[in-house]
Amino acid sequence: MNDQPQGETLTRLRQKYMANGFASARPCYVKKAKGALIWDLDDKEYIDFAGGIAVMNVGHSHPAIVSAVKDQAEKFMHTCFMVLPYESTIKLAQKLCTLVPGPSEKKAMFVNSGAEAVENAIKIARYYTKKTGIIAFESGFHGRTLMGMSLTGKVKPYKLGFGPFAPEVYRIPYAYCYRCPFGKEYPSCGVKCADHLEEFLISHVAPETTAAFIAEPIPGEGGYMVPPPEYFPKLKTICEKYGIMFIADEIQTGIGRTGTMFAMEHWNVEADITTTAKSLAAGMPLSAVVGKKKIMDSVHPGGIGGTYGANPMACKAALAVLDVVEQEGLLQKGKDLGEKLMSGLNDLKENFDIIGDVRGLGPLVAMELVKDRKTKAPAPEETKAITDYCFDQGLILLSCGIYGNVLRFMMPLVTTEQQLKQGISIIEKAFKLVTQTDL
Template sequence: MKYIQLKTAIPGPKGQAMLDRRKNALPAGLAKSTEYVVERAEGALVWDVDGNQLIDFAGGIGMINVGHCNEAVVNAIREQAGKYIHTCSLVTTMEPYIELAELLNDSTPGSFPKKTLLANSGSEAVENAVNIAKYHTKRSGILCFEGAYHGRTLLTLSLTSKYALFKKGFGSYVSDIYRIPAPNMYRKLEGMSDGQYIEHCIQNLERALIAQVDPESLAAIIIEPVQGEGGFLSIPAPYLQKLRDICDQYGIVFIADEIQCGAGRTGKLFAIEHSGIIPDMVVSAKSIGAGMPISAVTGKAEIMDAPHLGGIGGTYGGSPLACVAAIEAIKILKSERFLQRSREVGAIIHDTMLSWKEKYAIIGDVRGVGAMQLVEFVKDRDTKAPDMEVAMEVIKDAIGKGLILIRAGLYSNCIRLLPPIVINNEQLKEGLAVLESAIAAAQQKRS
């Protein structure tokens, strides 16, 4: 191994000491996917406190598309910190907020006039988007989808699927939320072609608008163009078009949640661009800040202007330090050179994992768009019964060999790959080799 260099077991002694401190200081419910304790990071590499050099295939759950400690981002933060840190956008006007808003207004799909509200997290951005849509339409209903992850606030947790992991014990939840299945091309109904299954899903959507909710009572439909936590399910363009048509017909706000699938991850700046569908609002976070806590709601000016004066905003929203980081990050993310690299990284991962599928029966599916790729594990390819145990087994094995990985999927039976897109080919192939060795070991145990 050239890039992975292990000096100790994972965790090493210094790492274990820090994990003990974490156990005593932090709530038990704050999960961790690995036993790594970070000292520093650069590009696609991470060093832990015991001196182990690691390859990052998780990217902070898609937060580090431009790489750890991107030089332009770091320099912008340093320069801004020397001027002023924050004066609050509810009290003063700061140019970084305006410049970032202008950049997002110009970059999101649609040629109509737009405005942007900045916040601190994906959850907060989704909450603002939904609240603005409610204010604009004077309606309260929201349509969302199974497998979706939209956040952990009361409203966004109400929108989020995957009940046992995220929602158990935290109810009751916000009312007037309606959830229907999202198209899942891997698990389409037996005997159906892709086209027939998509039409079936559209018919279910139309039925829901009769059986569950009157579309004229819906303020918004919110959807991830490629589901993240749900297992990298790409929503078919005809289905997105049907949603767009319904929104147009009934005056519903179409919200694209691009928090994980946006920021150049799929080979376009926003994942919904692959379909040609233009949403009314786009929610951004994660990699637009290159690791800084910032999120955005960008939408039609007439919708964004709906709330009364003082009805939106927050103390830390539009932090200048986060804004200048996002400005530099987005300049990189939207460049054709970066987007082309995203497509190249995705092609290497996808082609490699397709070859695994030929060799390892525990792999049921390989899917994704651009550099947002995933492998799904099953107990049986015919029944497609999810295998959560093998996914965890593979992750633990790979983590012990110096690869940072995380799971995904409604059944937590998938491994998602979200490496920094600046990763070089040698690092990428080395990480894939580690992952394959873990998969091969898991397959051998079951042969």
Template sequence: MAWENDLGDQMVHQNHHNIAETQLIQYFNLVVKSARGAIVTDVEDKKYIDLLGSDSAMNVGHNNPKVVAALKNQIDRFIGYDAGYFTNPTSIKLGARLAALAPGDGHNKVAYGTSGSDATEGMIKFARAYTGRSYIVSYEGAYHGTTYGAITAGACDVDMVRKIGPLLPNVVHVPFPNLYRRHPGESEHDVAIRFFNAFKRPFETYLPVEETACVMMEPIQGDAGIIIPPKEYVQLVYNFCHEHGILFAVDEVNQGLGRTGKFWSYQHFGITPDLLATGKSLACQLPMSAVLGSAEILDSLKTSSYVFTSGGNPVVAAAALATLDVIEEEDLVHKSAVDGVYAKKQFEKLADKYDCIGDIRMLGLNGGIELVKDRQSKEPDPDAAAKVIYRAFQKGIIMVKLNGNVLRFQPPLVITRQQLDKAFEILDDVFNDLEHDRIKLPTELEHEGW
């Protein structure tokens, strides 16, 4: 095969030989040698502008100097001791910092984990323990991770659950509102009401409200295509939960830590959730996650119900503290909001030139650009999305697709305006190539990707 990079091809083949297929999401043959800020360098020294941010796990940029220095300093002292048994000053300091970032103004606590998956699953445990109820309501299109509870709560890809059942019992899924695919003549209010009625339907037919522990929501759905729901809808569901003693839990693993132009994505919707899960960018992709919530809720589980040998490890805690420092000191939340408006305008300019761009969903440096065969029918065009990300890769951009036909735009928040301009210049060329049918996918990539 000829995928642009002979050494990368060889190394990817070796990786496929040794790594389980389930852990490989193949978009194109890229083997990363080094990275800094928003620039990634491969094993043949080709440089790429990173518009993926390592799966939204590098909000403060690759190898951020402050994070690297914090890691080295902590490693020089000691690498770790199980913080569940004997804690340390770094993990204690991070716990106080995260508790202050939790929703609500009362006494909040933190439960450490090692991945977004265990954090979202942790919210299920805490919700069931606190309420004494068993049912969990989640959403179609959701992605919450791949441990058993997290994968049960998710519903974005049938291959994720094929062959591994039975899954966690008493998890119910309801549809998530998508304003791009509204019915003809519907207003945003109409969409909110229609989907709220769909949300209530299980409670009116087979789901006892008094046995429901929590509703788990990505305030902005990530892997479904960066879907932003109507604010009114989120508030209706939130109010319903609190009227019936149901906890409202938010998954901020993908969308939090400044990604959407606010520190947490739920802050766009005027609510205060009961539980929050964070991870990914929290420690620059090192194995760190956390569940945040009130002391009353988080103390409903007793010793060992949610604890991990590496949870709160001081090395990753040092990285997380440095990450939070960088977000604050460099005002990255505000930068994300401002640059997000700029990026949306650049995508709108592309949409004026290229009819395949059907919808542009953007909050902060966080976008889903939906490609369609026809703007009238809005029929998804996964082939166009595959060709765009492949040609972009050839021209020096890392970008992937979601839900088949949606381009994922989540660069490190530290990306410069000059880098953004260069990226959009390249994307203009890419869409021009697509329009003139100049992109031929390698056979190996025709059906690959998320």
């Protein structure tokens, strides 16, 4: 009898046949998943605080989503919407155009991934404005395609060795209040980080050649920094002043991740173009670009699209996701989850000096770890040790941040109170071990 764990066999096959660059965070081969739980091939149970990188807001294998996909697969799986269209895509467009913030009449298009949505948003903005320059955040992440990499700020591992990159991309710092790039403190700063955009349009790129400003409402890979309430309204006002399209990259923050359907609702800002993906279809490959009608309709027929865009099973899944969010009150559940999570993490901060900052918006929450609270020296090694311990103890937890020292929480919004408490308990034990603290 072979008592060797099944995962070890797969690891050997993986090492032999799969490219090293197509890496995974953990050697956990998934057998099944339900709600906020995952089981590996050896039936070890994990609490999932990663959610497939903020993809499973409605939870793993939600019965309504599974049913929608099965039903569509039995009817037809592909015709290419650009050849022979079907109802679900049109219904989904209608739904999203009513959900994306702002009073303007909107239209939508669909592709497969977040990076594709970003690429198309940039294409549309350039086409509409007849300008080429794009401004992005230094801490932003927008994908691994050529334009996605060009817009992304973090070099390793996303950009190293893959240049040259797309031209006409410019960067400004984000509102990172814990590490203010301008050396100021809120609110006495007057939100200088937002005013800097106007200065930037003098010293780095002219508004006459700038098509769009693309922004993650809260940077994902960058570290989950939450901006001051005045920040995005100020940025949008500057963009409007100079005729620059404002693109909200809501790929990670959309579909309830911040306690509202889209994060821009928190600041009452209407983007010219919004991208969304990840939790939109609960794991099915689907992304959307939703923009003001006059902007979206400016592109000639056939100028945007793709063979697999608006896959019928993915569109049915997305319609089911939006129904579940509404019918099960997941936005309110997400807010409640975020409050409990923030409370639990702030309790940990009281006991562990390594926790420099706890921040978040709704159920999108992060902890930044530092070696010293005064110097704020990043603690990436300790961060990795904590995520390693948590994984060994059955908790999937990911890190992020430009220094690799931020723990981010992306659990499904259906995570139970007991699962949350158990997860925080594991994290507390990890901090005791890493800091050698005996409470």
